[in-house]
Structure formats: structure tokens, C-alpha cells
Amino acid sequence: MGEVVDGRRPRRLARLALLCALAAVAVIAFTGPHGLLVLLAQFVGLALMAAGAWWAITRRALLRIAGAALAVSAPVAVIVLAYAAEVLLFAAIGLALWLAGLACARAALRAARPPRPMPVREVPPPRRPVLIMNPSSGGGKVERFDLVRRAEDLGARVVLLDTSGRQDVAELARRAVTEGADLLGVAGGDGTQALVAAVAAEHDLPFLVVSAGTRNHFAMDLGLDRADPASCLDALRDGVELAVDLGRVGDRTFVNTVSFGAYAQIVQSPQYRDAKTATALDTLPDLLLGESGAKLTARADDHRIDAPQALLVSNNPYAAPDPVDLGRRPRLDGGVLGVLGIRVDGAAQAAELVLRGDRAAGLRLLSARRVTVEADVPEIPVAVDGEALTLPTPVICTLLHRALRVRVPRDRPGANPAQQAHAHRLDWRDVARLALGRTASSRTGGR
Numbered sequence: 001m002g003e004v005v006d007g008r009r010p011r012r013l014a015r016l017a018l019l020c021a022l023a024a025v026a027v028i029a030f031t032g033p034h035g036l037l038v039l040l041a042q043f044v045g046l047a048l049m050a051a052g053a054w055w056a057i058t059r060r061a062l063l064r065i066a067g068a069a070l071a072v073s074a075p076v077a078v079i080v081l082a083y084a085a086e087v088l089l090f091a092a093i094g095l096a097l098w099l100a101g102l103a104c105a106r107a108a109l110r111a112a113r114p115p116r117p118m119p120v121r122e123v124p125p126p127r128r129p130v131l132i133m134n135p136s137s138g139g140g141k142v143e144r145f146d147l148v149r150r151a152e153d154l155g156a157r158v159v160l161l162d163t164s165g166r167q168d169v170a171e172l173a174r175r176a177v178t179e180g181a182d183l184l185g186v187a188g189g190d191g192t193q194a195l196v197a198a199v200a201a202e203h204d205l206p207f208l209v210v211s212a213g214t215r216n217h218f219a220m221d222l223g224l225d226r227a228d229p230a231s232c233l234d235a236l237r238d239g240v241e242l243a244v245d246l247g248r249v250g251d252r253t254f255v256n257t258v259s260f261g262a263y264a265q266i267v268q269s270p271q272y273r274d275a276k277t278a279t280a281l282d283t284l285p286d287l288l289l290g291e292s293g294a295k296l297t298a299r300a301d302d303h304r305i306d307a308p309q310a311l312l313v314s315n316n317p318y319a320a321p322d323p324v325d326l327g328r329r330p331r332l333d334g335g336v337l338g339v340l341g342i343r344v345d346g347a348a349q350a351a352e353l354v355l356r357g358d359r360a361a362g363l364r365l366l367s368a369r370r371v372t373v374e375a376d377v378p379e380i381p382v383a384v385d386g387e388a389l390t391l392p393t394p395v396i397c398t399l400l401h402r403a404l405r406v407r408v409p410r411d412r413p414g415a416n417p418a419q420q421a422h423a424h425r426l427d428w429r430d431v432a433r434l435a436l437g438r439t440a441s442s443r444t445g446g447r
């Protein structure tokens with residue numbers, strides 16, 4: 001299913017992007033020294049905001065309040081300064097032009113290098129599908145979307161989880177296989193998806209994802225509709241198959257992420273479920289300033305990440321940092337883990353992170369086939385697809401390449417290239433090349 005690419009579209013969009021960017025610069029230049037002063041103040045304001053946020057999360061009592069006050073007042077001060085210097089309107093127009101330029105630049109690169117969709121395979125419909133449904137997921141989406149009746153109408157057998165206790169979901173899935181299931185599916189959160197996906201992969205059975213959880217990150221990156229979980233059931237009658245990777249951490253399977261460090265430690269706390277923000281605010285100062293929590297060292301293939309405060313290992317890398325694609329993976333069949341490590345030691349580094357993004361020294365973005373996490377303690381908290389666990393060190397993460405057959409509906413929003421995440425970082429040199437009618441280079445994000 002090749003898409004016809006109009007060769008002139010990327011060039012037009014790239015020229016429009018450059019025009020918007022130049023117009024933004026011209027508008028600011030037009031305001032003279034006042035405008036330039038406000039522009040400079042914006043960067044200082046951003047740095048102060050980040051420093052204030054750092055103090056707000058790593059200190060307690062008065063220092064915390066002062067930090068929060070700085071984080072809020074810095075951007076307000078920039079707006080007041082722009083107003084006093086009578087350049088507020090021009091600053092707003094300049095910002096709007098700059099954002100429009102960014103949007104056109106991104107669209108130009110996307111048109112020039114459309115994301116390559118994951119290959120699909122034609123398959124006959126299943127005859128004995130079994131779906132495990134969690135009535136508590138997503139605040140009761142199974143009932144709200146009438147998923148049991150709809151699935152049964154399409155010939156599936158539904159196993160409803162009893163959420164009054166903790167059921168062994170993997171065991172339920174294995175029993176369904178013994179009883180002859182030729183497809184396993186889950187309507188529930190990502191943690192439950194991972195448990196059943198492991199059983200499906202073990203038996204080389206197709207797996208069906210119904211986006212009935214709260215976050216549904218796996219469903220999103222498969223291109224499924226998160227707003228309408230019932231649409232995922234279309235895969236039972238008119239489905240196609242994708243072969244995607246499965247992550248392994250120790251002897252467990254994960255579909256999205258494994259998180260180490262501050263986040264994993266916080267979600268372990270018994271108070272976390274009832275009071276998320278209060279627990280995080282209470283624990284973060286000690287965790288981030290190194291007074292509690294294990295000291296981690298990660299090895300991602302040949303790279304070493306020393307003492308990260310937070311480390312995220314993902315089943316395939318996330319898209320290059322971009323406000324539109326943030327939190328999405330362009331593909332799930334690339335055969336590599338994504339690795340993101342953060343180490344921030346003070347307010348100055350927090351400011352650098354905000355101003356320089358993925359170019360900041362405190363942020364490491366890598367891809368690797370194997371990640372080993374060591375610690376100065378025998379066990380560490382690990383969040384696996386959002387589930388809080390404690391694992392013995394060293395913890396090893398690997399990937400099983402294309403180990404899971406996922407049955408998805410033929411028509412799904414994420415199959416549209418315009419909806420797919422982009423793997424490339426926005427580079428204005430590429431946009432300029434496109435505007436001149438040359439092809440953009442094919443660098444990928446990550447370092």
C-alpha cells in the first residue's frame with residue numbers, strides 16, 4: 001500500500017516554514033532594543049522558572065514555597081516586562097509566527113520522509129477467540145462501551161476478572177490456551193496486556209488489544225483508537241496482523257516501559273495510590289538529592305550511565321523530542337530498546353535541561369539491545385508497565401524481536417501516516433535543504 005508522495009508539497013511547506021521563521025525574527029527586530037531585551041528576558045525567565053521548579057521539588061518548607069513562587073512569577077514577570085516595554089502584541093505575533101513555522105517545518109519533513117508503517121499480514125478471522133476483560137479498568141470502560149456483549153456477538157468467549165481479589169491473569173490465559181483458544185485478548189491496563197501478551201507469544205497465538213485501560217500506551221503505539229475501545233473489536237472480523245517486539249526484564253515481559261530510580265521508588269510507596277502528589281512531594285527531596293534510594297549504574301550496550309536519578313527503558317525508542325510526538329513510539333518492531341537517563345544535580349542543570357532539551361548534559365538518550373542496571377543494594381524498586389515490583393540486582397532488560405503477533409483492525413487511526421509519530425529530530429538545516437529543492441538528510445534522533 002504505497003502512498004503517492006507529491007514532490008512539491010515538502011518544498012512548499014519548507015518554504016512556508018522558513019518564511020514564518022523569518023517573519024518572526026523580523027517582527028522582533030522591528031520592535032528594536034526593547035523587543036530584543038524582552039527576547040533575552042524570555043530565556044532568563046525560562047531558566048529562573050526551571051530553577052524555581054527544582055527548588056520546589058527538592059526542598060521543603062520555606063525554600064519549597066520560595067521555589068514555587070519563583071517558578072510562577074518568572075514567566076509572569078516576562079509578560080509584565082513585555083507589556084511595560086509596549087511590545088506585548090509584537091511578542092505575541094512573533095511567538096505565533098514561530099510556532100506556525102515549527103508546525104510547517106515538521107509537516108515538511110513528514111511529507112518528505114513519511115513514517116514507514118509497520119508491515120501487516122493478511123490473516124483469516126479467529127475461530128475460538130478468548131478475551132480477558134477487567135471491569136475496573138479505565139474507570140469501568142468494559143461496561144460503558146458494552147464490550148462483553150459486542151465481543152460475544154463477534155464470536156468471542158469473555159473471561160471477566162474478579163477484581164475483589166488479585167487473580168492470576170497469566171494462569172487464566174494459559175487455561176484458555178489449553179481449552180483451545182486460537183487468539184488471546186485483553187480489555188484492560190497495560191500491565192495486564194503484558195502478562196497475557198507473554199502467554200500469547202509463548203504459544204505463537206495472535207494477541208488482541210482492547211484499549212479499555214486508563215492510559216493505553218501500547219494501544220496508542222499500535223495505532224488503535226484510544227477513545228473508542230469497542231472499535232478494537234473489529235479486529236475479530238476484519239483484522240490484519242503485525243509482528244511486534246516484546247521487552248524482557250528479568251523473567252517478566254513488558255510491552256511499554258521499565259522504570260528505575262525516583263519514579264519506581266515513589267510508586268512503591270504504600271501511600272502512593274491514595275495521595276499521589278503528596279507522596280511524590282514528600283519523597284522527591286531525599287531521592288533527588290541522593291539521601292535515599294539506591295545508587296544506580298546502567299550499561300546500555302557499550303555506553304555507561306552513571307548514577308541516573310531516573311532511568312527509563314522502553315520497548316523500542318520513543319520519538320525524537322517533539323511536542324506533538326512526545327510520548328509516542330514510531331514503531332514497535334525495530335528490535336532495539338530505547339534508553340533515557342536523567343541526572344540533574346542542581347538548579348543550574350535544571351535550567352540547562354529546560355533551555356537545551358535533549359542537548360543538555362544531564363539527559364542521555366540511547367538505543368541498545370541490552371541494558372544492565374546495577375545498584376549498591378541487592379534489590380531495587382522497578383516499575384514494569386506501571387506495576388510496582390522489587391527485583392534483584394543486576395536487572396537485565398532485553399528485547400524479543402517480533403515475538404508477538406498482534407491482531408489489529410484493518411482500519412485504525414494510527415495506520416494513517418499523518419497520525420504516526422516521527423522518528424526524526426527537527427533540524428532547520430534539513431528544512432532549508434528541502435526549501436531549496438534538495439532532499440533532507442536521513443539522520444535519526446537519539447545519542
Ligand SMILES: Nc1ncnc2c1ncn2[C@@H]1O[C@H](COP(=O)(O)OP(=O)(O)OP(=O)(O)O)[C@@H](O)[C@H]1O
Nearest residue numbers: 136137138163165166167188189190213214215216
Ligand atoms: N489481576 C488482577 N486481578 C484482579 N484485579 C485486578 C487485576 N489487575 C488489576 N486489577 C484491578 O483493576 C484495576 C484497574 O487496573 P488496570 O491496570 O487494568 O487498569 P487501569 O489502572 O485503569 O489502567 P492503566 O494500567 O492504564 O493505568 C486495578 O486498580 C486493580 O484493582
